[in-house]
C-alpha cells in the first residue's frame with residue numbers, strides 16, 4: 572500500500588527520499604508543492620525529474636481520502652465529506668466570513684465521550700485519525716479557495732475528542748503553524764482546540780509552550796448536571812476540568828473559552844446561569860453560549876429566545892464575558908457536538 576505523504580514530516584520525507592538517492596532539497600520541493608502550491612498530483616511537480624515523480628507516484632499518495640460530497644451554503648460555508656481508505660467518512664467545514672477563512676476539522680472517526688445531546692458520539696469512537704488525515708482536511712479545504720486566498724483560522728471542533736488524539740493533532744498543527752512554503756503559516760493564536768475537558772491532556776498541552784486557544788465544552792456548571800450531560804465527567808470531575816483550565820491560562824496567558832450548549836428546559840434555567848456565573852467569577856475566562864440545534868432521534872430541544880436572553884443577562888449582570896454564537900455554517904453551531912448532524916445535508920449532494 573502506498574504511504575500517506577502527509578503522515579510524514581518534511582524531515583522524514585527527506586530521509587525517505589535519501590533512501591532513493593534523491594538530495595535533501597527534493598523533499599522540500601515536494602512538500603512545498605503540496606502545502607504551498609496546491610499540487611494534488613506528483614505529475615504536476617514540473618521542476619522534479621520525471622523519474623523521481625514516477626517513483627514518488629508508485630510509493631506515496633498525496634491525499635489518502637476522496638471527496639465524496641461537497642456542498643456550499645448560501646453563506647459561503649463549504650462542507651466536504653471525505654472517504655478514508657478504510658471506508659470511514661469524516662467531515663470538514665470551511666466558513667468564509669469577511670476576511671476570515673476558518674476551517675473546522677475532525678480528529679477521530681466517531682467519539683467516545685458520549686455527550687447525550689451529540690450525534691457524533693452515538694456509536695462511540697471508531698478510531699483516531701492520523702496526522703496526515705487531520706492535515707489533509709485543512710489542505711483539501713484550502714485547495715477549494717480561490718488562488719491567493721489562505722486559511723486564516725483553524726478550529727479543531729469537528730468529530731471526536733481532540734485531546735484523546737493529542738499526539739497526532741500536535742504533529743498536524745506543527746505543519747499548520749510552520750511558515751510557508753513548508754507550512755500553512757497560521758499563527759498559533761488562530762488555532763482553537765476544543766475539548767470536553769480531559770485534565771491530564773489539558774495540563775500536557777499547557778506545558779508545551781504553544782499559544783493555541785483552548786475551548787472547553789462545559790455545558791453544565793454543577794457536578795450532577797454535567798455528569799448527566801457529559802458522561803466522561805463522572806471519571807474526571809468538574810473541579811479537575813476547571814483546575815486544568817486555570818493552569819492552561821497561567822502557563823500560556825491565553826484566556827480559556829467555556830462552550831455551553833443551551834438545551835431547552837435542561838440547562839438553560841436561571842439557576843443554571845447563576846451556577847455558571849459563580850463558577851466563572853474571579854476567573855479570566857470567556858463563555859460562549861450555543862443554542863442547541865435539535866438532532867433527529869435525540870430528545871433535546873432548542874432553547875427559547877427568552878431563555879437565551881435571560882441566561883445571557885444573568886451572566887452579564889455578574890460581569891462574566893459572554894457571547895451567543897450566531898448562526899453561521901449551522902453545521903458547526905454546537906462546537907464538536909453537532910458536526911455529524913450536517914452529514915445528511917452533505918450526503919444529499921453526493922458527487
Ligand code: SF4
Pocket residue numbers: 682683684685686689690691692729730731732766767907908909
Ligand atoms: S459533543 Fe464532542 S466530545 Fe461530546 S460526544 Fe460529541 S463530539 Fe464527542
